[in-house]
Amino acid sequence: MSNPKHTRPKGTQDFVPPRAEQKSKVEDVFRHLAERFGFQEIVIPTFEYTDVFVKSSGTGSDIVTKEMYTFKDRADRSLTLRPEGTGGVVRAVLENRLRIPCRLYYLGPYFRYGRPQKGRFREFFQLGVEALGEASPLVDAETILFGDEFFRELGISDCITRLNSIGCRNCRPAYQHKLVEFLSSHKDRLCSECQLRLKHNPLRVFDCKQEQCQAVLKDAPKPGDYLCPECSRHFKAVQASLDKQGLRYELNGRLVRGLDYYNRTTFEFVSSKLGAQDSIGGGGRYDYLVEDFGGPQTPAIGLAIGLERTMLAMGEKEQARRRLAFVVWMGDAELDEAQKVLARLRAQGIPAQMDYDAHRMKHQFKSADAAGASCCVIIGADELAKGVYSLKDLTTGRQIQVPVSELIGTVQKLIRAQSVATRR
Ligand SMILES: [Zn+2]
Ligand SMILES: [Zn+2]
Structure with a gap:
């Protein structure tokens, strides 16, 4: 075969048949399920003013410091290709004065300048839901149930749900203090990046994939051990609801997730096909974000699913003949x-x-x-x-x-x- 003159940029992908069709099928399953759970579609721009994502992901986050595609337009405005879904949705809900509570779903391309790996791209596709204005722990359970049902409908039978609570603004400072104390005493064993995280955002150390850091974290204090009575009650109610509905999960005290805006419930879905480090989806509560964006106090929870990793977890189907x-x-x-x-x-x-x-x-x-x-x-x-x-x-x-x-x-x-x- 002749060498092509043009190639796609690193970290992007072509969905050639039949993979494009498989992608559409996954999206269809998602759409129908989201609608059955009362979510309505929202379509928002693929780029926003940079501030939106700095606000949602947090100044010191990996996303903001290393992974965003940020550029100036011709009028010298700083714009960023969306690296995640929630920031833009919250911006749009407030700007369009949508009635809260509201349940929204979205799907489309997202962009992060990360190291391309199996199932991870610089332009990637995400499917997400956001429930704004609902505070009940039963909504947390329902969001998790939604994710579980989605993966089961796609035939991913080895999906494991991991669950944690990272507390609220009342109980986190005390915990954070304990964590910093502990990590500082093991500082020399942390990677250079985590030594920086320790200064700016100690919870992020939990996201580090380095073995040396994970080894230190084994004995670190966990947020779940420092929950205030309200957070503790909330977390127990989430678990009780999942138990009642027969959804199995693993409690994982180290599940913090890489975004600043989460509080209380965090969760992720893992498939054994992709190895323990790589989730196919996840989310959590973000009860402060709408306020941080200048809106009214609004409890909220969301879930985002990685399309490429979901397709990997589905496995390569035997090359079926087409319906033709x-x-x-x-x-x-x-x-x-x-x-x-x-x-x-x-x-x-x-x-x-x-x-x-x-x-x-x-x-x-x-x-x-x-x-x-x-x-x-x-x-x-x-x-x-x-x-x-x-x-x-x-x-x-x-x-x-x-x-x-x-x-x-x-x-x-x-x-x-x-x-x-x-x-x-
Ligand atoms: Zn709390
Ligand atoms: Zn580290």
């Missing part, structure tokens, strides 16, 4: 009839295609195979004389004759049977 019928014609005398059959198939909702350029049937069969069709409808002189078509199942190679009037029903049955056989 290919019409094969013998010669010019059959071309008109073939086109009529093509139109009839399409009118009945069956994706159908034919090769006009290949005049020999052998070549048309090759085209059908290359297109990934599941069957061929063959229009030949013999067939027309008998008032039948031949139908070839391309997965088994079996060929049968079908009366003209039964063609549509038979093709539909065949395509349906094949898509069931290859689904899991």
Whole structure:
């Protein structure tokens, strides 16, 4: 193959078929589920004034300090490609004066200048929900349930839910003090980055992937041990609700998550296919963010799902044949009839295609195979004389004759049977 003259930028991806189709399917499942849970779609810009994300992610966060695509426009305004979903949604809710409580969902591309790895890109796709104005711990449980149900609908059966509480503005200072005390006494064992985090944002040390730091953290005080009575009650109620609904979870005292705005409940979903470090989704409560944006005091909780990592967790499906019928014609005398059959198939909702350029049937069969069709409808002189078509199942190679009037029903049955056989 010749070398392409142009390549995509590092950290971006092309969704070529059939991966683009798989992406759409995941998005469809998400949309329908979100709507069943009462969320409504919101579509907002892919870039915002930089301040929006500095406010939401926090000045000292990795996102703000290292990962944002920030640029000046021609009028010297600082703009940033959105690195996360919540900041823009909160900005939009306030700017458009949406009635709170409101439940919103969104999906689309996000951008972070990180190190590209398996399932991690610089332009990546995220699916998220935000529930603004609901304070009850039962809403936390419902948000977690939503995520769990989403992954189960996609057939990801090895999904584990991790759960934690990181307290509130009342109980966190005392905890943070203990944590800084502890980490300072082990400072020499922390990586250089965590030594900085210790100064500016000690909770972030929990996000460090370095083994040396994780080793120190084993014995570190956990936020869950310092919850005030209100936070403790809230956390117990979240767990009780999940227990009642039969959702299994692991308590993980070290789950803090990398964004500044979280408080109380934090959670993430992990698939064993991706290794313990890599979550396929997660979220938490952010009861102060709307206020920080200048809005009224508003409790809120959100969940974001990484599309690429979700697709990895789903596993590569066996290359299924497409839901596609290919019409094969013998010669010019059959071309008109073939086109009529093509139109009839399409009118009945069956994706159908034919090769006009290949005049020999052998070549048309090759085209059908290359297109990934599941069957061929063959229009030949013999067939027309008998008032039948031949139908070839391309997965088994079996060929049968079908009366003209039964063609549509038979093709539909065949395509349906094949898509069931290859689904899991
Ligand atoms: Zn508290
Ligand atoms: Zn570290």
